[in-house]
Amino acid sequence: MKHIIILGDGMADHAIERLGGKTPLQHAQTPYMDLLARMGRNGRLQTVPEGFQPGSEVANATILGYDMTKCYEGRGPLEAASIGYEMQPDDLALRCNLITLQDGKIINHHGGHLKTEEGDVLIKYLNEHLGNERVKFITGIQYRHLLVIKGGQKGFECAPPHDHPGEPWRDYLPGGQKNEELRAKNETVDLITSLILRSQELLAQHPFNIERLKQGKLPANSIWPWGGGYRPKMQTISEMFPQVKRGDVISAVDLIKGIGKYAGLNSIVVQGATGLANTNYEGKAQAAIEALRKDDFVFVHVEASDEAGHDGDLELKLRTIEYLDSRIVKPIYEEVKTWSEPVCIAVLPDHPTPVEMRIHLAEPVPFCIWHPGIEPDEVQQFDEVSAVSGAFGLLRQNEFIRCFMGMNQ
Secondary structure: OEEEEEEEOOEEOOOEHHHOOEOHHHHOOOHHHHHHHHHOEEEEEEOOOOOOOOOHHHHHHHHOOOOHHHHOOOOHHHHHHHOOOOOOOOEEEEEEEEEEEEOOEEEEOOOOOOOHHHHHHHHHHHHHHHOOOOEEEEEEEOOEEEEEEEOOOOOOOOOOHHHOOOOEHHHHOOOOOOOHHHHHHOHHHHHHHHHHHHHHHHHHHOHHHHHHHHOOOOOOOEEEEEEEEOOOOOOOHHHHOOOOOOEEEEOOOHHHHHHHHHOOOEEEOOOOOOOOOOOOHHHHHHHHHHHHHHOOEEEEEEOHHHHHHHOOOHHHHHHHHHHHHHHHHHHHHHHHOOOOOOEEEEEEOOOEOOOOOOOOOOOOEEEEEEOOOOOOOOOOOOOOOHHHHOOOOEEEOOHHHHHHHHHHO
């Protein structure tokens, strides 16, 4: 039996008054996710272990079966792996967002939804002026880039900017403004703070941002490093599940590609995959189908719902959920249901990103698992409320992947 996970990042949400007290998943038209829920078995998964922040790196790695207490090193090393940067033992790698600050507050975590070529210009400019033998800025995708500090020390908090929209940015500088004891012990705190402040001066002078302001657009006027760590030690999916001889990951997001690399998955590049609502859904679906023809395991990640949640855009979030259903789940299901070799399909979010809060939450998410011949439970549709009655109940840690990969036994 082959296996495919279809993940809608940030798709889970809360009940919303504007939707008559329904969640976006309950309100959206999702006939194919509902079909899989009705024909399959359902449950909820606690994707964020106790003591961890609800980041996508934690949630997605947990879904794939990794114990965060043993292998978690932050988002930076995963970003490094995804763009082909080989970390050295003394490297501290941090995710480096290009963000928008205004009136002393974090306006967004994405600098106005930068294109990769725009981000590349700014990152190269910063590396020219701030980089040296110890500090290096490396281009990633869109607003998501990499900062590497040779000999950098971890052990301090770098707040993810997407968790603090509309809040004063100075309150979330690395290590906290008033933590003098930590700053005295760890000079990396002061170094990162200095880089943030100097980046603001440099980016304000860059022609790209000057032109953006003239056009009434949001500038990318600050870096925000976070998620720092060293190179992690992770088993591959094939080592954990020997029935997987070869697997693939399909995503527009560096973080997910990085997890995939450490998991031993081949990263499939889909032209037009953006990580936003305008992504190439059809291309991702076709790539997944072609990968399943030759390989044993496919992880399809779609970022769009999470970005809509962070932007507080309810209509867009509903649309991204419906796109996932009609343009990813439908074509994959309609194709594989005819195959002689059965395919096991799982659908789930990684974490909630409620549009009225605009942040990630560490709450359980719904999931469904279907394959030909599975005995269905009583759940009739795919959403947060219905999943409570699912046969799997509430799973934690690697219980989901073990159930999913064990469906052929």
